[in-house]
Structures are given as C-alpha cells and as structure tokens.
Amino acid sequence: MKKIHRMTLAAATLCLAVTSAHALEGDAKAGEQAAAMCVACHQANGGGMNIPGGESWPSIAGLNADYLYKQMKDVKDGSRNSPTMLPFVNMLNDQQFKDIAVYYSQLPAVQGQGDPAATEEELAHGEKLAMQGDWERYIVPCSTCHGPDNLGAGSVFPHLAGQHAGYISDQLHAWQSGKRNNDPQHLMLAIAERMNDKDIRAVSQWLSRQPAQRKGEQK
Numbered sequence: 001m002k003k004i005h006r007m008t009l010a011a012a013t014l015c016l017a018v019t020s021a022h023a024l025e026g027d028a029k030a031g032e033q034a035a036a037m038c039v040a041c042h043q044a045n046g047g048g049m050n051i052p053g054g055e056s057w058p059s060i061a062g063l064n065a066d067y068l069y070k071q072m073k074d075v076k077d078g079s080r081n082s083p084t085m086l087p088f089v090n091m092l093n094d095q096q097f098k099d100i101a102v103y104y105s106q107l108p109a110v111q112g113q114g115d116p117a118a119t120e121e122e123l124a125h126g127e128k129l130a131m132q133g134d135w136e137r138y139i140v141p142c143s144t145c146h147g148p149d150n151l152g153a154g155s156v157f158p159h160l161a162g163q164h165a166g167y168i169s170d171q172l173h174a175w176q177s178g179k180r181n182n183d184p185q186h187l188m189l190a191i192a193e194r195m196n197d198k199d200i201r202a203v204s205q206w207l208s209r210q211p212a213q214r215k216g217e218q219k
C-alpha cells in the first residue's frame with residue numbers, strides 16, 4: 001500500500017502544479033502552416049492512423065497544448081526516443097513547436113481505432129483496469145491520473161479515451177522496455193511495469209473504444 005500512497009501523492013502534487021500553469025503562447029494559423037509536413041502521418045484532421053500489426057501514428061488532435069509542446073521538445077532533446085519523429089521536430093524551432101501545439105490542441109479530437117476482433121472478456125478486463133485498477137498488483141486505475149473519463153487532466157496527463165489502441169499499447173511496451181522514459185517522476189513506468197501483455201492489450205482496446213470527446217462538447 002505504501003507505494004500506492006506515494007504515487008497518489010505524486011499525482012496530486014502534479015495536479016496542483018497544473019492549475020498554476022500558464023496558457024501556451026502560440027499562433028494557431030502559423031502552426032497550421034508549419035504542420036503541413038505532419039499530415040503524411042498524423043493526417044489533415046490530426047487523427048493519425050492505426051495500422052493493424054504495424055506502426056501506429058497517434059491521434060494528436062485535441063490533446064492539451066502544453067502536453068504536445070513537451071512531447072515535441074522531448075523528442076528534439078532526446079529525452080523521448082522517437083527515430084520516426086526526430087527528423088521532423090529537428091526542422092522546427094521552439095516558437096513553431098508552440099504554434100503547432102496550439103493549432104492541434106484546438107482541433108476536435110478524432111475517434112481512434114482498435115482491433116475489431118477484441119473479445120467482450122478482453123474489453124471487460126480493460127475497463128476494470130482503466131476504471132478500478134488492480135490494487136492487488138498495485139495497478140492504479142488510469143482514470144486516477146488521466147481524468148474521470150480518461151479524457152485528460154490539465155497539461156500533464158494526456159487524454160487516452162479514443163486514442164488508437166496500437167499507439168496506447170506501443171507506449172506501454174515502450175515504458176516497460178525503457179524506450180520511453182520521459183514521464184515526470186516515472187509515473188507511467190510504475191504502472192506499465194506491473195502490466196502483462198494481456199493487460200496491455202485489454203486496456204488499449206477498451207480505451208480506444210471510449211468517446212474521444214466529452215458528451216455535448218463540440219470544439
């Protein structure tokens with residue numbers, strides 16, 4: 001139990017840090033222009049693509065601007081290891097990161113895709129992990145940090161609901177193997193290292209099927 005308390009506390013501390021964050025200063029119009037070279041993978045609507053059995057390009061539309069900005073910076077300075085993204089962020093300066101972050105954050109979130117073959121049993125297991133966690137194994141529910149509907153919380157915890165299953169799963173495996181380690185206070189490593197392949201598939205499939213936008217919310 002001790003570990004969980006520490007993690008919950010860490011999450012609460014981060015939430016506090018978030019409320020005092022300033023809005024990112026970027027120009028969405030300039031961002032749209034600079035993002036011209038991103039559409040090949042992230043698509044014109046920012047919805048990305050789930051290539052079954054292959055690489056998954058994340059849906060970045062409607063993600064929080066500060067989160068998007070941090071990811072681009074992290075890829076550029078090497079703290080997030082992404083050979084695919086590196087050549088593109090290398091062509092951009094800090095102001096362009098801000099412009100692009102603001103641009104994508106203002107696009108409506110696009111519903112991602114999962115594997116149509118996921119079973120009811122897998123989805124039920126995924127829902128349990130996402131909403132209740134598994135306290136026996138110290139797996140904290142995703143919703144504790146990622147928001148009640150997993151639609152994101154502040155600028156630190158990105159929305160997961162409606163993200164492509166392939167991308168969610170890739171990221172969890174990347175934390176497990178140490179390929180991704182840019183999470184503040186290793187909050188995600190602590191979760192991912194307790195999950196097995198079945199857990200990862202189940203939670204990714206369930207999350208990808210959840211509404212990417214809040215009910216009634218039209219951006």
Ligand code: HEC
Pocket residue numbers: 034035037038039040041042055056057058059060063068069071072081082083084085088089092100158170
């Ligand atoms: C060749 C395909 C490709 C292109 C072009 C591309 N990306 Fe990506 N992008 C990816 C992939 C794949 C990932 C997932 C990275 C990983 O798993 O390491 C990603 C991840 C991201 C992320 C992190 C998303 C998250 O949820 O953490 C951001 C932000 C992003 N890209 C922005 C951009 C921007 C801005 C451009 C254009 C300047 C761009 N990308 C061009 C393939 C691409």
Ligand code: HEC
Pocket residue numbers: 007008011058070129130140141142143144145146156157158160167168169171172182183184187188191203
């Ligand atoms: C203790 C808090 C916490 C919990 C609980 C948590 N996460 Fe996270 N998660 C984070 C943080 C912080 C980040 C952002 C990391 C960064 O800045 O790169 C994140 C990022 C992610 C990302 C990357 C999203 C993207 O767009 O790249 C995925 C996928 C993810 N979490 C999945 C999960 C799943 C699935 C669960 C539940 C099984 C979960 N998380 C539970 C804190 C948490």
